[in-house]
Every structure is written in structure tokens, then in C-alpha cells.
Amino acid sequence: MSKFHEIFLEIESAILNQTYKSGELLPSENELTKKYNVSRETIRKALTLLLENGYIQKKQGKGSIVLDVKRFNFPISGLTSYKELQDSQSIGSQTILIENRIASIPKHIAEFLKVSEATQVHTVIRARKLNDEVVILDKDYLLTSVIEELPDEEAENSLYHYIEHKLGLKIGYARKEFTVEPVTEEDRSLMSLHGDHHVVVTRSDVHLEDTRLFQYTESRHRLDKFRFVDFARRRGPQAY
Template identity: 40%
Template sequence: MNLNKYNQIYQDISNDIASSKYTKDDVLPSEHRLVEMFDVSRETVRKALNLLQENGYIQKMKGKGSVVIYNPSMDFTVSHLTSFKEIQQLKTKKYSTAVVELEQYPAERFPKVMVALNLNPEDKIWQLVRQRRYSGTTHIVDTDYFIVDMIPGLNTKIAQDSIYEYIEKKLGLVIAYSHKEITFDAMTDDETKLFDHTDVPYVATVESIVHLNDARPFQYNVSKHLASEFRFVDFSRRFHGS
């Protein structure tokens, strides 16, 4: 296989996507058509498509093909989408999780979430608020919205442990990728209470829409971080079996 060739195909298609020749939700030409277009082997085309998927341009969907998921506003990429529990297993600094709220609401109560998750006003969503604490201080406040019909049986015990583990091991779903938007804001009065202090009066806010491998959105996350401790990413893909 010609390594330079599949990289060239990757560059050509990623440039076409970035320049809006292919836009979000478009389906790329079939593997067979790409083989003909670039005059290469099917293996070379598949390597290029895998690279496009790893870098957040497409999602390969069984029975449909390669669907464009790239958002032109994205500027930064990383290769892994991990749960908070998984992150902690790799770090020496250990955080605890406190569940502040776990309730069901009609989607119409949160219009932005309703639109992002493609819901009807009467559909039910979970609202989950959690504090991530270290040495007696809250460093992260996560507010999550999950579709109740897709994530049934959610409870405080699961929320304190790992929701992603529950989704993948108990419900048998596959978490694939997320789109994220990052802003920096002054703390509100409510956030000051949740963070327990005002030493750092600003928060970094990460708003994420997380998708399954069939491209269905199932989670809207608003993660507030102390601005002094924050590093950010905006596209992440979940890798399995590693």
C-alpha cells in the first residue's frame, strides 16, 4: 500500500469538507466510487476513510456509508473521548463525585438541549448535576442531559460511578464522538455556591453534544471548570478495546 497515496486522499477529502464541498450530514461517495475516482485499491481508500473518521471529519455508518460530521467552527482535535472515571484511573490526583441533582423533566424546559438532541417538547430528559471535588474543593461542575428513553434506569449510584460504563456495558450502546464548544465566563451566583469559593472568579464552560456510533445524539453536557486549571479540546472520539 502506498502510504503517501492514502494520505493524499485524506488531504483531498478533508479539504473538500473544510471548504464545504461536502457539508455536515452529506454522505461521501461509496468506497467503490472512491476507488475509481483516485485509481487506488480498496484498502488504500479504507485507510483514508479511517483517518478521516479518527480526525473528526466523518462517521462511518453501517448501511449508509461515510457521513460528514465536521463542523466548520471546530479548531482543535483530540483522539480520545473518555469518561471522568477513566480519566481518574490515569491520574494520581483523585477526585470524588457528588451528585447534586438527578431529575426527569420534559424537554421543553431546556429549549437549547431539546434542539441539540432532536427532541419533541413532551419527550423526557434527565437533568444530572455533579460536583467533582478534590481536597475539599469543587474544581468541576458537570450538568448533563440524557434522553430518558435511551438511557433508562439512571440512578445516583450509576452517576457517582460511571455513566459511560453503564451505557456501554449494561445497555450495550456504543459511544462514538462529540462536538464541543468552549467559552470563558464570569461565575454566576449559583456557580459560586457550587464551586464553594470565589478565589477564581471565572469558569471555562464546555458544552458538548455526544453521539452514538449510529450518529444519534444522546447526551448534552455543560461542564464548568475553574479557569485557572483548564485545558480544552473540541472534537473527541471514543476508542474501544484499548
Template identity: 40%
Template sequence: MSSKYVQVYNTLKKQIESGEYAIGEEFPSEAVLQEQFQVSRDTVRKALGMLENQGYIQKARGKVAVVVERGAYNFPFAEILSFKELNAHLNRRTETEVENLEILSDQELIMKIFEDDEEKEIYDLLRVRKIEGERVIVDHDYFKRSVVPNLPLRACRDSVYAYLEDEKGLRIGFATKEIVVEDATEEDRRYLDMKRYDLVVVVRSYTYTKENVLFQYTESRHRPDCFRFVEVAQRKKL
């Protein structure tokens, strides 16, 4: 079971995301929250600190916290989520544009990505993600056709994972992820509304089935002002 302050944080976060507290509205005082949740002052302060760190509220010394507009979008990278599922978490207006979907048989590329000399063909899928009307993420996915023999355009526009799991019965297991910052490429500038930025946050993922079969490689490139990665870390003494 999670700590009490994490439970308080999760409840307050959901209330903010659902619109129960409007942007610019004063947040309840520490005393009010103590009474509401029947917890200590320290517990409330920890929960409020997490909300502030994730950009939900802004606090000033001696003043009540205020709900603020979040400039960056928090991505829960400890989980494997489709963009459609992530949209429910973001609570923002989103749209997916499919820029390219084709089958490749380039053995050199297949070996470079999957290190599999038996794989003959892969799907190459390029999608742009719009959040609140701005093109802020470009996702480049490669799928092994030995695992994903068919990939319809409708699934690419909606949710590839929903198609694979619900219609094809694929059991998705786990992913390894790497997050780095790189110089923006010409492709980034072509597909993203880069504004004044010269860098992008790049998330590279290798996704496996429940049977430990690698079937997908993804390179997700984010405009830096629209990226936030926050995890709750607990101390573990080695």
C-alpha cells in the first residue's frame, strides 16, 4: 500500500485534472487539507510538494497555493501506454497524424534495429502527435512482421496497442527505455513546431511480448518545453 502522502497527492491530482479546481483558483490551505484527509501537517506538505514539483500548483511563502496551467506534460515512462491511453492521463486535446506507413525489407536496417537475421520485413510507422493544436511529438515505430503481420491504417490513427491486444490477442510484456537530449534534426524541424528550440528530448524504447520476444522499436522525439518526467523515488539502502 502506498504512503499516506502519496494517496493524498493522487486524490488531489485527480481533482485538479478533472477540473474540480480551476486554473488560477486558490488551493485549500494546509489546515483545511489536514481536516479533510485526517492526516498530519507533514503529510499534507509532502503531498503539496509533489503537486508543485509536477507543475499542478504554485506556492509562495506565507500564501495559499494556486492551481496553475501546466506548460509541460508529464509522461509516466515507468508504464507502457499507448498515446490514446496517455491522452486520458494528460487530460488535453490531442490528435495523431500518420505521416508514413510502409513495409521495409532492408536487411541492414533490420539487423541494426533488431539484431535478428531471420526477420525479413518490418513495418515503418511515422506519426506526429498534436497536443492543444501544436505538433510537439514525433513517434517513429518499427514492428517485426513476424509478430505483427498486419498493421491497418485505422489502428495507427487510433491505437496500435489496442489493435494488437484486443483484436489480435498479442500479450505485451515489458519495455526498456532510454531518455536523452539531442540536437534537433531536419526531420524534427519538418514535423514539429520547434519555435525557438534547438534541442529535443528523445525516448528510445524496445518493447517485448510476454514471451520475451522483441517486436517493436520506438524513437519518440519531444519538444523540450512540452516534456516532463517525474517519478516518486524511495530510498533503498544498499
């Protein structure tokens, strides 16, 4: 990992943990250069990453102002596992593995993915508990033709860490869908809903870098706990 990316991650963590609070100025480029013992160019590259990811806004004559970044934000763009979000945003939660078994893919998912109903998948259901309440229900279906084995301890920890670091596969891209839907009986039995009648549902079909489909995931979120965000920066007017 490059030095400027390491510095970006450290400052990102400090912003998410509110060491640097919204509206405050980051240390100057000179101060950061001395702190990390690197060149000013390296610091500028790290600050550019922070700018492009929506953590700071540069203001002439003042420096880098920290933007309002709340915890428990789920990015619309990008492919990030729950474990990575948990670590980066200091989410003190617990993962409960409810189910991990091999079965035929459910019919409605087979139709959605345009695959055979005989396709075998690892069916993984996990509950995410925050403050002793289950606020997310994650349901993953991983093709056994790509992911041959999936131990319980890996399913309970991080699927993406297992796939990338232990199986050596490269995750490439996903198509995502966001909806608000009525709760199901399964939601009521497994989640702490406090009478809510709807949940936010994200669905993704995920592909490896070589374009192979390997996962379908459905994540069901309690309405009041999380928000889904993206950060957009205008690049300037385009000529047509």
C-alpha cells in the first residue's frame, strides 16, 4: 500500500471516530508533512483522496475543513463488506450466524439471475446485532461452482476477506438495487423491529474481476438505524 493511501486511511479513521470533528480544520500541510515525515506531495495526494471521498472541503486561505460524516453510513457506490464498514466506522456490533448450508438456489433468485434452478449455492443468513438489537438481516447465496467450501467461522467473520485473502479471488463489481418493502414473517422473527412495517432492502448480484457471477446478496435494514449515502462532486461544465 502506498504511503499516501496509508495516511488517507489514518485521517479517515480519525474523522469517523470524531478525533477531527465536523467543521474543524485538519492540521496544515506543513504540520501533516512533519507528523508523517513525508513530502508535501504525499500529503497532497492523501488530502485529494479525502476530498474526493467527501471527508473534507478545501477553502482558500483556511485549509481543509472536515465535513459532516455520520457513523453507520452505507455507501451506494463501491463494494464494501459489512466487516469493513464495521471496522472503518467503529460500529460496535455482533454478527450472529443463523444458517450456513448448501442447497439449490431459490426459484425467484434463479429467475432474477437467469441461472438454472438446479444451481447449488451456499445459503448464508446472518443477523447484525447493535446495542443488543438485531437491526440488519443479511442473506447471501454464493455459487458452489466458484466458492467450493465455506466454513462457519469464515461466514461469521467476513465473506469478502475469506474470498479475497484465503481463496485468492478478486471481487470486481456488482449491480445494486435499493427498495423499501413491507416486513416479512422472517423479518419479524429475527429482527428487532419495534412495530415497524417496512425495511430498507438492498439486493446485489456480485461478480469477480473476470466477470464470473459468484454471489447474490439481500440485506434487510431497520429503517431508523442506517442511512445510505453517496458523495457527488461536480467536475465542471461539459461542452456539448
